[in-house]
Amino acid sequence: MKILMATDCNYIAPVVGIAKLHAKTQSEPVYLYRISLDAGLNFLKRSNSGFDHIPGACHADDLGCLFQIPLESLNMHGGEKELKAIRRFVKLWTNFLEKEACRVLIN
Structure with a gap:
């Protein structure tokens, strides 16, 4: 590591x-998964934490991809990069949940 x-x-x-x-x-x-998205959805970095100048993702930055958060209130913004990230992240979680649920039901 x-x-x-x-x-x-x-x-x-x-x-x-x-x-x-x-x-x-x-x-x-x-x-275990890792998110390295550096975009307008980075929750912690955009919430006046002082981390917005550091590249990469911070703890809880995946929340912006999974849950609807009022972007304006946190100085966050969304565009094509953010929409692509949301789609990919939701697909990742959906696929995981579907496959894991099937595995549990089968066993």
Whole structure:
């Protein structure tokens, strides 16, 4: 794992470590995803957190792709890049839920 920012030590390293631990100790699959979208939907970066000058995604930035958030109130904006990201992210989650639900029903 390549550490790019000090916050990687606070978030990424522990999350990956816990996911690996769960995978070793649980009989059910463990899923982990990474979002690196840098767009107008970045929730935390656009909420006056002081992170808007740092490239990449922050904790909770996936919320802008999954839930309808009043963009204007958070200084967020949407365009073609954001619409494409929303479609891809919703498709990813929908496919995961459909396949996981089928796996659970079959077993």
